[in-house]
Amino acid sequence: MWHRSFLKKILLLAVLLSVVLVPASLLLAERRIPSDTLDGDASAILEATRFTSNQYTQTDDETVVDSSLTIPGTFSLVGETDALQLFAESPNGAIRVVNKEDGYVYGSSFDAANVPIPYFNTTWEGIVNSAAVIEYYSYNDTNGAYIVNEESFYTSPLTTMDYRTIDDGYELAVFYGESSIGLTIRVYVEGIYLHVEVPAESITEGDAFKLRSVKCFPFLGSVFGDSIPGYVFVPDGSGALIRYKPIDAVTEIYEFNYYGSDTGILRTGVDEAMLNFPVYGMIHGVRQHGFVQIIENGDAFATLVVSPAKNNLKYYYSYNKFVYRNTYRSPSSKADAASGAGQQVIEAGRNSCDVAVVYAFLAGDDADYVGMANGYQDYLVGQNADFGRAPAVGVVPALIELIGAEPSPGFLFDEMRVMTSYAGAGRILSELATTIPALTVVYKGWSDGGYSAGGVDYDRREAALGTQAELLELIETYNQGPNALLLFTDFLRVSDAGSYSVYRDVSQRIDTSLHTAFGIERTWYYLSPTRSVMYLDRAVDTLLGWGATELALGSIGYLLYSDYRDTADAVDRAEAIALYRTALADGSMDFSVYRANAYLLAYANRYLSVPTTSSGYAIYTDTVPFAAILLAGVMEAYGPYANFFANRTEETLRSIDYGLLPSFILTEASAYLLNDTELASLYSSSYDTWREAVGDIYGSVASALSTFYGSRVVSRRVPAPGIVMTSYDNGVTVYVNYTGSDYLAGLLTIPAQSFEAVIPDA
Amino acid sequence: MKKVLCLTLLLLLSATFLPVAGVSADTAFWHDHYPYDTYTVDYRGWLTYTQTAYVPLGIVNAPGTLLTPEDLFVRDGLFYVADTGHARIAVFDYEGALVAEIGADVLDRPTGVFVSEDGFVYVADKGTSLVSKFALDGTFIRDYGRPVEPLFGASSLYVPVKVVVGAGENIYVIGEGSTSGVIQLNYDGSFLGYFGVNLSNKSLLQKIADVFVAGDEYAKNTPPSPTNIAINAKSLVYTSTPNAEAALKKLDVNGNNILTMTNYDVENDVVDLAVNDLGYLYAIYDDGFLAEYDPAGNLLFAFDVTESTSNIIGQIKSPTAIAIDEAGMLFCLDGAGNAIVAYAPTDFADLVHQAIGRYNEGAYLESTGLFEAILRQNANFALAHAALGKAYYQQGDYEASLIEYRLANDIAGYSETYWKIRDGWLKDNLSWIFIVLILLSVASAVLKRVDRKTAAFAGIHRGVEKVAVRTDVRRFSLVFHILKDPADAFFQIKRLHRGTPASASVLIAVLFVEYLVMLRYTGFVFNSFADTVNLVGAAVGFFGVFFLFVFSNYLISTLSDGEGWLKDVYVGTAYALSPLIIGWLPLTLVSNVLTLNESVLYQLASAVLYGWTAILIFLSAKEIHNYEIGETVKNLLMTLFAMIIIVLIGFIVYVFGSELWDFLISWGKELINRVAS
DSSP states (O other): OHHHHHHHHHHHHHHHHHHHOOOOOOOSOOOOOOOOOOOSTTHHHHHHHHHTSTTSOOOOOOOOOOOOOOOOTTEEEEEEOSSEEEEEETTTOOEEEEETTTTEEEESSSSOTTSOOTTOOHHHHHHHHOSEEEEEEEEETTTTEEEEEEEOTTSOTTOEEEEEEETTEEEEEEEETTTTEEEEEEEEEETTEEEEEEOGGGOBOOSSOEEEEEEEOTTTTOEETTSSOEEEEEOBTTOEEEEOOSOBSOOOOEEEEBTSOOTTTOOSOOOSOOBOSSEEEEEETTTTEEEEEEEEEOGGGEEEEEEOOBTTTOEEEEEEEEEOOOEEEEOOSHHHHHHTOOEEEEOSSOOSOOEEEEEEEEEGGGSSHHHHHHHHHHHHHHHOTTOSOOOOTTOOOEEEEEEOEEEEOOSSSOEEEESSOHHHHHHHHHHHTTTOSSEEEEEESOBTTTTTSOTTOOOSBOGGGOOHHHHHHHHHHHSSTTOEEEEEEOSSEEESSSSSOHHHHBOBOTTSOBOEEEOSSSEEEEBOHHHHHHHHHHHHHHHHTTTOOEEEEOSTTTOOOOBOSSGGGOBOHHHHHHHHHHHHTOTTSEEEEETOOGGGGGGOSEEESOOOOOOOBTTOOEEOOHHHHHHTTTSEEEEEEGGGOSSHHHHHHHHHHHTOEEEEEEBSSOGGGGTTSTTTTOOOOBHHHHHHHHHHHHHHHHHHHTTTTTOOEEEEEEEETTEEEEEETTSOEEEEEOSSSOEEETTEEEOTTEEEEEOOOO | OHHHHHHHHHHHHGGGOOOBOOOOGGGGGGSOOOSSOEEEEOTTSOEEEEOOSEEEEEEOSOTTSOSSOOEEEEETTEEEEEEGGGTEEEEEETTOOEEEEEOTTTOSSEEEEEEOTTSEEEEEETTTTEEEEEETTSOEEEEEOOOOOGGGOTTOOOOEEEEEEOGGGOEEEEETTOTTOEEEEOTTSOEEEEEOOOOOOOOHHHHHHHHHSOSSOSSOOOOOOOOEEEEOTTOOEEEEOTTSSSSEEEEOTTSOBOOOOOSOOOOSOEEEEEEOTTOOEEEEETTSEEEEEOTTSOEEEEEEOBOOSSOBTTOBSSEEEEEEOTTOOEEEEETTTTEEEEEEEOHHHHHHHHHHHHHHHTOHHHHHHHHHHHHHHOTTOHHHHHHHHHHHHHHTOHHHHHHHHHHHTOHHHHHHHHHHHHHHHHHHHHHHHHHHHHHHHHHHHHHHHHHHHSOTTHHHHHHHHHHHTSHHHHHHHHHHHHHHOHHHHHHIIIIIOOSOHHHHHHHHHHHHHHHHHHHHHSOTTTOTTGGGOOHHHHHHHHHHHHHHHHHHHHHHHHHTTOOOOHHHHHHHHHHHTHHHHHHHHHHHHHHTTOOGGGHHHHHHHHHHHHHHHHHHHHHHHHHHHTOOHHHHHHHHHHHHHHHHHHHHHHHHHHHHHHHHHHHHHHHHHHHHHHHHO
16 A cells, blocks of 8 residues: 555654764864953054044144234225224225224235235236136037136226225125126125125126136135134034144145035035035134134025145135036936936026125134034024024933834835834833933834835825824824924935826936936935925825824935926026925924924924034044034934944943934834845844943933033033033033043043033032 | 837836936935945845944054055054155154154165064065065165075066065065965075965866867966965964955965855955954955955955045055054055055944954853844844854754844854754654654554455545546646656647646646745755745746747747647646656755755755656657657757747847837937927
């Protein structure tokens, strides 16, 4: 019978197996290498190099600096306020500004216009002595390319300057002879500010040459080599200083686009530097003299140009350049499109750039980057009384970001990986609420499609995460009292899976290509600003009904691009800004914004992801917490995520040093589930593994911040490398010691890698 | 046809989107804003993000002090740089001050420098073709010139570019173009021999070309020469060779390579390597890729320090050397930027080193805590999972070990642990299994006797008989019949239509389902990538191959007087896959309980199944078309050829089609451009 022989075979197999079970040999190679403990002696050397690198702030040279510029006879007083005196030279409009508080003289030129300048040739002399220098395009017939030429008031003898004084200033109408371009520049003092304006309606162009850019007073505040101590301040990321150093064989000039480059026009390139605030400053003598320039209008088209003292020109100078017209490549074949080549074309019309800047002059203790930040803060408050929401003093909130669901490639279709369900979120938050008194919760990936496949419709929850009732309950429980639950929404960037129309909604670049970016597996589309705003309004209406009172907005804070989808009605960056501001001015819903640019500060409830580093260019000498100081006392400012701290102690100290609130990304499930999704760069987030660390980090940061949180910064000094001393306007002084050895400050000892808060006696 | 056209058109349309290269910006805040991302290796053997391991600090030396330097060595708090452009060895301290200059009057083009423990500076000079020895204060001691021993080779080159010195003053010299390996010299300059020669690697094409070329070989049989060298505290020599099989080698006394790169294969060309006292290996590649390996050869961290466009601290224009000091600080020499760039390890890197250190000492319990700390900070760190798996195994926690090995994709470890678990299970349950088997055989014997003595089961027998003769059942029982008597079975298919296209389609559908089950549920030991299986891909592969074969076979058979209709070929081939239909499911089930030790059983079973299927396909072709054996062989080969041709033609059609589409698009764009401007 067949089944008997079959059974016999099974028996035989069983016997064989049990006999054949030989213990397996170790297949992993033996690795036995004795370990020695690392030498602790060399760590001192390590530290010395570390704290003098440009990731930290350096000690200041406080040598006294006296005014070096004079007011030549060709200058006359054209404006005066209680704070400033303005002198101008006719007819070229060069200026001298005297800060009455300390008597220091700032100038846009070095001497009278006809006096030769050492080290400068006539072209450069012309640039120094002109109030406004333009760049224009000229078309080269032979190779079909556009050449950019620079013209100052003195380039062509045909240039006419029509100078006349106005109230507290002057107005200069110039017609450039070489390019036949005309514009008017208006300079005047008002209160504590010096205003410089180039009204857009005053610009006239001829037929042959088109205006590219204008810059005003490029040499205002320039410094010869390292003749005086001081620095240039660049708002790169957290903030960076370029201290004046001896003249170098450097040849580079640095150009930074505020708010990033316009990817609607420029197709390639990744910005390394991210400037969120349209300011820069120059200090002549630390805590003695200096100024900060704030762009009132035209910031969307401005480029900050900074030049170190080089062998040929020997001066540190910086200025803002305002670009009216760009060139781009129009591809004529697929190969061209892929490589970014094509025929060079310039924009037909100018954009809506309307230049208006103000200079705030600083004296005494205000003349450093802290003074610049406070000065800019005062300016913003002056512009909009609703600016920010003053944080509750003493209560230290923390940002908890939860990831809900994320689609990943599956067997049949994309499967939805549940990272934190609604119920799970409730569990995590209830546990955290026992140690953290105020939770700001951002829930990402809560909507249908998870984080990467959600589209812009935010009107349905992701069913895999739980029921609608659970979601509403979660919102109700944690969106009250000291806690806040923010649903994350992104109306600018969507992945290729989502319910929207590529034809109607996706932005197009100026060369008619679709505005896209590569993710890990998916392609991401940038939506047209007009459509994004429409989806935002729609979502706000829906979510208000769910009990949401605040939304966390991604991308809109830092992505700014122009849109040419509708060729008859292109949206340039300034128009996009206006659209975003109108949308966020909606009174019914509050918004918290990630890495917000300055134009959204007045509409943001909280600032998420405050930068703590700069791009680290070799020319930088320091990194300073300008962004954090700017927001201190006026807005809740949350620092970078603790999940990515490579040096936990140091980064915690940095949060205390900068005064930033701690942020964490947490999930219920382990982060390795995200390894093949768009969130692959999140490698550590599981609450079970982070529970203890969250408590530790929050505890350390809160113990420090509770002494001063909600106050403005008065001063920040570095008495020794790796030691920072910050004073706040409530009298508290905080010492942070990054180094590995104790520091003695008078009678106070600050232990290694720790902080001390000195609270004044009541 | 229309549908196909529409589909093709749609596919080509999608190619007109022109995305820009850029990472999705929303997760940009998840990186520390250092100018590079740091990677480690995940369970798939791919690079995955991790915390920054080395943080750039800055440039050590002042500008202008170096000119095209080519080598760097660190000892006792001093940097020794082969300052090639200035023809000297420049010595800097950690503050960057130039404290000494060695050999300025003697050297010509120093490209290699080494400082021995007893305080002598050895310089390999490419210009003078000598290895020079100096004291620390710069006093010249002696040269090592070209060896005169006949063993060195009369025509061998002696152009020293790099040098290291081991215990007992054994001098190891890397000569430019010395394909025989490292030149080993004695303290007195006499030649001891070549050391650590590389393997010459001829590609397959070159070997084939050799067959056809008359006379000399087409490709030279000389191995690539190593270009850089390092030595550790125990005088073990490491060499690096760009563009070779084993780019990084650790040589034992006999010159054999004892280093295996286990988890990631870097494909770039290596420029320099450095090794610290604990055996950690650092390598820098010509495009700025920097990798750290643990003593066992596992890639721990990798990051790219290539300079993009701007001068950011930590980026390098053209790397020429790498060095590491006792504190774990990393230094890279930028030949084009004339700078020594310093990097400091982070707490995370220190944690990883500590964990590996404890593990290598055998302190598994302690290392468990450390690896868990690593995984808390990076859940994708495959090495940590593998090490934890081993640690749990050593502690006897097999269940946890199994999970960790699975997360690490470590098949060997998983197999071992599973063996232990199975062993335990069998020990507990073997007696029960035997009891059940014995009971079953007894019951079966009893039932048979009862059946023979009485006719108690006659009804059941009749019922089974009745069902078995039904035509539709016979269609499927053919699957079993074909295993016993294939010739008869194919005859029945062809003449008696025992198998119909409908039943064949059912079989193919069943087989596809089994195929999917096999892809997804085969035991982890034999199939570690089950979760990357995709339905569409599997379907296209399975049905594509099957129908292509059937169609091609029919085409070829028509041309060579085969008797079979398309229907017959289809049905015949479908039934020829019977062994797979019967065997795949049990095989999949069994694979879940086997370990690597029994892999031979699995492979044997698979081989039997596939072999049997092949034979049946052969017989199918023979019987259906009524061929002789030779004709059948020819027919099958031609079928294969036809399949390839069909795929090729399809590919060509696609390429031409997309070119045509591109042309139309660009024509349209040009038109719009001209009209608009």
